[in-house]
Amino acid sequence: MGLTKIDAYSSETLHKAAIFKALGHPARIAILEYISKQTTCICGEIVAELPLSQASISRHLSELKAVGLIKGTIAGTSVCYCLNQESLPLIIQFSNQLHSPTPQTCCP
Protein backbone atom coordinates (compact mmCIF):
# COMPACT_ATOMS: atom_id res chain seq x y z
CA MET A 1 0.00 0.00 0.00
CA GLY A 2 2.86 2.38 0.69
CA LEU A 3 0.76 4.11 3.30
CA THR A 4 2.12 4.41 6.81
CA LYS A 5 -0.59 4.04 9.45
CA ILE A 6 0.29 7.26 11.20
CA ASP A 7 -2.73 7.22 13.51
CA ALA A 8 -1.30 4.17 15.22
CA TYR A 9 1.63 6.03 16.76
CA SER A 10 2.15 8.78 19.31
CA SER A 11 3.03 12.21 18.01
CA GLU A 12 6.37 11.85 19.70
CA THR A 13 7.12 8.66 17.79
CA LEU A 14 6.00 10.29 14.57
CA HIS A 15 8.21 13.27 15.23
CA LYS A 16 11.30 11.16 15.82
CA ALA A 17 10.59 9.13 12.70
CA ALA A 18 10.18 12.30 10.65
CA ILE A 19 13.55 13.62 11.80
CA PHE A 20 15.32 10.37 11.01
CA LYS A 21 13.52 10.03 7.72
CA ALA A 22 14.89 13.41 6.71
CA LEU A 23 18.35 12.16 7.64
CA GLY A 24 17.81 8.98 5.64
CA HIS A 25 19.12 10.18 2.31
CA PRO A 26 22.79 10.53 1.41
CA ALA A 27 22.27 13.88 -0.27
CA ARG A 28 20.77 15.30 2.89
CA ILE A 29 23.54 13.83 5.02
CA ALA A 30 26.06 15.42 2.67
CA ILE A 31 24.24 18.74 2.80
CA LEU A 32 24.18 18.76 6.59
CA GLU A 33 27.84 17.86 6.82
CA TYR A 34 28.71 20.55 4.34
CA ILE A 35 26.76 23.16 6.25
CA SER A 36 28.34 22.13 9.51
CA LYS A 37 31.83 22.51 8.08
CA GLN A 38 31.25 26.16 7.29
CA THR A 39 31.59 28.52 10.20
CA THR A 40 29.12 30.79 8.52
CA CYS A 41 25.90 29.89 6.82
CA ILE A 42 25.75 28.80 3.23
CA CYS A 43 23.40 29.44 0.36
CA GLY A 44 23.41 27.51 -2.83
CA GLU A 45 27.00 26.45 -3.33
CA ILE A 46 25.71 23.01 -2.50
CA VAL A 47 24.56 22.78 -6.07
CA ALA A 48 28.21 22.96 -7.08
CA GLU A 49 29.16 20.50 -4.35
CA LEU A 50 26.76 17.68 -5.24
CA PRO A 51 25.90 16.20 -8.63
CA LEU A 52 22.26 17.08 -8.33
CA SER A 53 20.23 19.68 -10.12
CA GLN A 54 19.29 22.94 -8.47
CA ALA A 55 15.71 21.75 -8.28
CA SER A 56 16.71 18.59 -6.43
CA ILE A 57 18.95 20.41 -3.97
CA SER A 58 16.21 22.90 -3.23
CA ARG A 59 13.84 20.01 -2.56
CA HIS A 60 16.25 18.35 -0.12
CA LEU A 61 16.83 21.66 1.63
CA SER A 62 13.13 22.21 2.07
CA GLU A 63 12.77 18.73 3.56
CA LEU A 64 15.52 19.41 6.06
CA LYS A 65 13.90 22.72 6.90
CA ALA A 66 10.44 21.18 7.23
CA VAL A 67 11.58 18.96 10.10
CA GLY A 68 13.57 21.75 11.70
CA LEU A 69 17.07 20.44 11.08
CA ILE A 70 18.08 23.65 9.31
CA LYS A 71 16.92 27.24 9.20
CA GLY A 72 16.90 29.51 6.19
CA THR A 73 16.66 33.22 5.76
CA ILE A 74 16.53 35.26 2.60
CA ALA A 75 19.69 37.28 2.02
CA GLY A 76 19.19 39.41 -1.01
CA THR A 77 18.86 37.23 -4.05
CA SER A 78 20.18 34.14 -2.32
CA VAL A 79 19.08 32.19 0.74
CA CYS A 80 21.23 31.59 3.75
CA TYR A 81 20.82 28.19 5.32
CA CYS A 82 22.30 27.06 8.57
CA LEU A 83 21.99 24.24 11.03
CA ASN A 84 19.34 24.45 13.70
CA GLN A 85 21.45 23.43 16.65
CA GLU A 86 18.34 22.99 18.76
CA SER A 87 17.30 20.00 16.72
CA LEU A 88 20.35 17.94 17.60
CA PRO A 89 19.58 16.98 21.22
CA LEU A 90 16.59 14.94 20.08
CA ILE A 91 18.87 12.67 18.10
CA ILE A 92 21.21 12.15 21.02
CA GLN A 93 18.35 11.63 23.45
CA PHE A 94 16.87 8.92 21.28
CA SER A 95 20.16 7.10 21.10
CA ASN A 96 20.65 7.41 24.83
CA GLN A 97 17.15 6.16 25.43
CA LEU A 98 17.93 2.99 23.53
CA HIS A 99 21.20 2.41 25.25
CA SER A 100 21.14 -0.01 28.16
CA PRO A 101 24.00 -0.08 30.66
CA THR A 102 23.29 -3.73 31.45
CA PRO A 103 24.52 -5.95 28.63
CA GLN A 104 21.95 -8.37 27.30
CA THR A 105 22.83 -12.01 27.49
CA CYS A 106 20.99 -13.22 24.41
CA CYS A 107 21.91 -12.67 20.75
CA PRO A 108 25.68 -13.18 20.91
Place this chain on the structure above:
Amino acid sequence: MGLTKIDAYSSETLHKAAIFKALGHPARIAILEYISKQTTCICGEIVAELPLSQASISRHLSELKAVGLIKGTIAGTSVCYCLNQESLPLIIQFSNQLHSPTPQTCCP
Protein backbone atom coordinates in the same frame (compact mmCIF):
# COMPACT_ATOMS: atom_id res chain seq x y z
CA MET B 1 12.88 9.18 -10.81
CA GLY B 2 12.90 7.70 -7.34
CA LEU B 3 16.45 6.56 -7.86
CA THR B 4 19.09 7.80 -5.48
CA LYS B 5 22.44 8.43 -7.15
CA ILE B 6 24.37 6.29 -4.73
CA ASP B 7 27.63 6.42 -6.68
CA ALA B 8 27.84 10.12 -5.92
CA TYR B 9 28.45 9.65 -2.20
CA SER B 10 31.10 8.14 0.01
CA SER B 11 30.40 4.76 1.56
CA GLU B 12 30.45 6.46 4.93
CA THR B 13 27.73 8.86 3.89
CA LEU B 14 25.71 6.01 2.44
CA HIS B 15 26.09 4.03 5.64
CA LYS B 16 24.86 6.87 7.82
CA ALA B 17 21.94 7.48 5.51
CA ALA B 18 21.03 3.79 5.60
CA ILE B 19 20.98 3.77 9.40
CA PHE B 20 18.82 6.86 9.59
CA LYS B 21 16.57 5.62 6.86
CA ALA B 22 15.90 2.51 8.91
CA LEU B 23 15.02 4.78 11.82
CA GLY B 24 12.75 6.84 9.62
CA HIS B 25 9.54 4.92 10.14
CA PRO B 26 7.32 5.15 13.23
CA ALA B 27 6.82 1.40 13.39
CA ARG B 28 10.56 0.84 13.57
CA ILE B 29 10.97 3.58 16.18
CA ALA B 30 8.24 1.90 18.22
CA ILE B 31 9.85 -1.51 17.79
CA LEU B 32 13.24 -0.23 18.95
CA GLU B 33 11.76 1.53 21.95
CA TYR B 34 9.81 -1.58 22.87
CA ILE B 35 12.89 -3.76 22.64
CA SER B 36 14.92 -1.34 24.71
CA LYS B 37 12.31 -1.36 27.47
CA GLN B 38 12.68 -5.09 27.98
CA THR B 39 15.65 -6.19 30.03
CA THR B 40 15.66 -9.43 28.13
CA CYS B 41 15.29 -9.92 24.42
CA ILE B 42 11.91 -10.18 22.79
CA CYS B 43 10.47 -12.30 20.03
CA GLY B 44 7.21 -11.60 18.32
CA GLU B 45 5.06 -9.98 20.97
CA ILE B 46 5.56 -6.85 18.91
CA VAL B 47 2.81 -8.11 16.67
CA ALA B 48 0.46 -7.79 19.65
CA GLU B 49 1.94 -4.39 20.48
CA LEU B 50 1.48 -2.69 17.13
CA PRO B 51 -1.50 -2.69 14.78
CA LEU B 52 0.43 -4.25 11.96
CA SER B 53 0.28 -7.70 10.50
CA GLN B 54 2.87 -10.31 11.33
CA ALA B 55 4.21 -10.03 7.82
CA SER B 56 4.72 -6.29 8.17
CA ILE B 57 6.41 -6.56 11.56
CA SER B 58 8.73 -9.22 10.22
CA ARG B 59 9.65 -6.92 7.37
CA HIS B 60 10.42 -4.02 9.67
CA LEU B 61 12.50 -6.27 11.88
CA SER B 62 14.52 -7.49 8.94
CA GLU B 63 15.18 -3.91 7.90
CA LEU B 64 16.43 -3.02 11.35
CA LYS B 65 18.58 -6.13 11.32
CA ALA B 66 19.94 -5.41 7.84
CA VAL B 67 21.52 -2.15 8.99
CA GLY B 68 22.75 -3.68 12.22
CA LEU B 69 20.48 -1.89 14.66
CA ILE B 70 19.23 -5.17 16.10
CA LYS B 71 20.42 -8.77 16.29
CA GLY B 72 18.26 -11.86 16.10
CA THR B 73 18.81 -15.46 17.04
CA ILE B 74 16.50 -18.41 16.61
CA ALA B 75 15.19 -19.73 19.92
CA GLY B 76 13.15 -22.80 19.21
CA THR B 77 10.10 -21.90 17.24
CA SER B 78 10.41 -18.20 17.95
CA VAL B 79 13.12 -15.65 17.26
CA CYS B 80 14.82 -13.57 19.88
CA TYR B 81 15.62 -10.04 18.84
CA CYS B 82 17.63 -7.56 20.79
CA LEU B 83 19.31 -4.23 20.31
CA ASN B 84 22.78 -4.10 18.88
CA GLN B 85 24.31 -1.67 21.32
CA GLU B 86 27.33 -1.29 19.08
CA SER B 87 25.28 0.51 16.48
CA LEU B 88 24.33 3.40 18.73
CA PRO B 89 27.61 5.34 18.85
CA LEU B 90 27.36 6.11 15.15
CA ILE B 91 24.16 8.03 15.76
CA ILE B 92 25.67 10.05 18.57
CA GLN B 93 28.85 10.67 16.62
CA PHE B 94 26.90 12.07 13.71
CA SER B 95 24.99 14.40 15.93
CA ASN B 96 28.19 15.53 17.65
CA GLN B 97 29.83 16.06 14.28
CA LEU B 98 27.10 18.47 13.29
CA HIS B 99 27.16 20.34 16.53
CA SER B 100 29.18 23.54 16.57
CA PRO B 101 30.20 25.15 19.84
CA THR B 102 30.35 28.55 18.20
CA PRO B 103 26.84 29.88 17.67
CA GLN B 104 26.12 31.02 14.16
CA THR B 105 25.07 34.59 13.77
CA CYS B 106 22.80 34.22 10.78
CA CYS B 107 19.33 32.68 10.64
CA PRO B 108 17.83 34.04 13.85
Place this chain on the structure above:
DNA sequence: ATTATTCATCGTAATATTGCGATATATAAA
Protein backbone atom coordinates in the same frame (compact mmCIF):
# COMPACT_ATOMS: atom_id res chain seq x y z
C1' DA C 1 3.46 -38.98 11.80
C1' DT C 2 0.42 -35.25 12.43
C1' DT C 3 -0.70 -30.87 13.95
C1' DA C 4 0.19 -26.35 15.90
C1' DT C 5 3.10 -22.40 16.42
C1' DT C 6 6.36 -18.95 15.00
C1' DC C 7 8.51 -16.41 11.76
C1' DA C 8 10.15 -15.33 6.86
C1' DT C 9 9.23 -14.55 2.13
C1' DC C 10 6.52 -13.93 -2.14
C1' DG C 11 3.30 -11.46 -4.87
C1' DT C 12 0.43 -7.67 -5.38
C1' DA C 13 -1.78 -3.08 -4.87
C1' DA C 14 -1.46 1.48 -3.21
C1' DT C 15 1.18 5.33 -2.09
C1' DA C 16 5.68 7.88 -1.52
C1' DT C 17 10.14 9.44 -2.96
C1' DT C 18 13.60 10.97 -6.16
C1' DG C 19 15.26 13.64 -9.84
C1' DC C 20 14.92 16.84 -13.48
C1' DG C 21 13.40 20.19 -16.97
C1' DA C 22 10.55 23.96 -17.29
C1' DT C 23 8.68 27.69 -15.23
C1' DA C 24 7.62 31.14 -11.64
C1' DT C 25 9.12 34.60 -8.24
C1' DA C 26 11.89 37.91 -6.23
C1' DT C 27 15.81 40.72 -5.64
C1' DA C 28 20.05 42.94 -7.68
C1' DA C 29 22.46 45.06 -11.32
C1' DA C 30 22.74 47.58 -15.60
Place this chain on the structure above:
DNA sequence: TTTATATATCGCAATATTACGATGAATAAT
Protein backbone atom coordinates in the same frame (compact mmCIF):
# COMPACT_ATOMS: atom_id res chain seq x y z
C1' DT D 1 12.82 49.28 -17.43
C1' DT D 2 15.44 45.51 -18.78
C1' DT D 3 18.37 41.83 -17.66
C1' DA D 4 20.79 38.68 -14.76
C1' DT D 5 21.01 35.81 -10.67
C1' DA D 6 19.23 32.81 -7.08
C1' DT D 7 15.86 29.95 -5.36
C1' DA D 8 11.25 27.67 -5.20
C1' DT D 9 7.65 25.06 -7.21
C1' DC D 10 5.08 22.33 -10.75
C1' DG D 11 4.51 18.27 -13.44
C1' DC D 12 6.18 14.22 -15.03
C1' DA D 13 8.50 9.53 -15.22
C1' DA D 14 10.95 6.10 -12.81
C1' DT D 15 11.80 3.70 -8.78
C1' DA D 16 11.06 2.66 -3.75
C1' DT D 17 8.36 1.77 0.26
C1' DT D 18 4.50 0.07 2.87
C1' DA D 19 1.12 -3.22 4.06
C1' DC D 20 -1.13 -7.51 3.79
C1' DG D 21 -2.87 -12.12 2.54
C1' DA D 22 -1.12 -16.34 1.25
C1' DT D 23 2.27 -19.52 1.48
C1' DG D 24 6.60 -21.77 2.92
C1' DA D 25 9.98 -23.55 6.30
C1' DA D 26 11.31 -25.01 10.66
C1' DT D 27 10.72 -26.46 15.28
C1' DA D 28 7.64 -28.05 19.18
C1' DA D 29 3.93 -30.59 20.94
C1' DT D 30 0.66 -34.32 20.67
